[in-house]
Amino acid sequence: MEVRQALGTHRAVREFAAKPLPDDAVRFILDAGRRAQSAKNTQPWEFIVIRDRETLRRLSHTGTYAGHLSGAALGVAILTLDPSRRWSILFDAGQAAAQMQIAAWSIGIGSCPATIYQPEEARQVLGFPQDLALNVILSFGFPTDPSVITDTLRRGGRRPFEETVHLEHW
């Protein structure tokens, strides 16, 4: 899929078909995140890849709107260094997340980020150390309705251009 089409159609998908993702698709998604740029190439992330159904189900209870994780074919937990260390840690994690989701979309796979409101419960499930923080797990899977991948986006989903973009000065 062309970049222009991917960026012009990408939307959140929360309902996934009960169909596993091919290994090469999972690798493609993870590489897109791993290769994201970061401040001074610090790569301040670690990814935990989750396909075990019971683990996904337990993680779906660690966030208020994280229910979609229970039906995902794949979860990718984005662990970071302590975000209070510098502004760029979460910014860079966002860049990695965007790249993973656009990569997935370009091969017909939907995704949605789940905010983790109970990181200590997620830590018990996933076993990561105290010096790493978890704010978000991405759900991935083939959409229940595959036509969403190529549908044109509805208008009005974002603030208008003129409201968001300022020319030369505030």
Added chain:
Amino acid sequence: MEVRQALGTHRAVREFAAKPLPDDAVRFILDAGRRAQSAKNTQPWEFIVIRDRETLRRLSHTGTYAGHLSGAALGVAILTLDPSRRWSILFDAGQAAAQMQIAAWSIGIGSCPATIYQPEEARQVLGFPQDLALNVILSFGFPTDPSVITDTLRRGGRRPFEETVHLEHW
């Protein structure tokens, strides 16, 4: 350009040709940022688009490694709400930044983020209000060496897959 190619070749570009960007390219880049996803669709960003050479030059002095802004055809200042309000603000700004940079790359335009270490000086130049924060300005322009757009990335620029990706559990 295909998503797979864009993600597989994208790298930072800091040296730009003295050639302006077409208006439709600038619009494409900004729309890619504006349409990025954000937590609960809060769109916690404002973009200031800078093409004035003197403004770019002044901004290039507001960060230690921001010199590339002085030669850019376009700067996009990403203003956000106060990042201490919630974890997702900088994460979402990172998603918007990644989308703008991949969009640009797909049409032959390079980019690089500049960290703004002196945001108050940048505030004086750009005139944005106190309740908005500025951590990063993206430089954009046609690369001095256009072949970088399609060159294969060198190996070894990122931590290995096996070191970054953890299967099912830490």
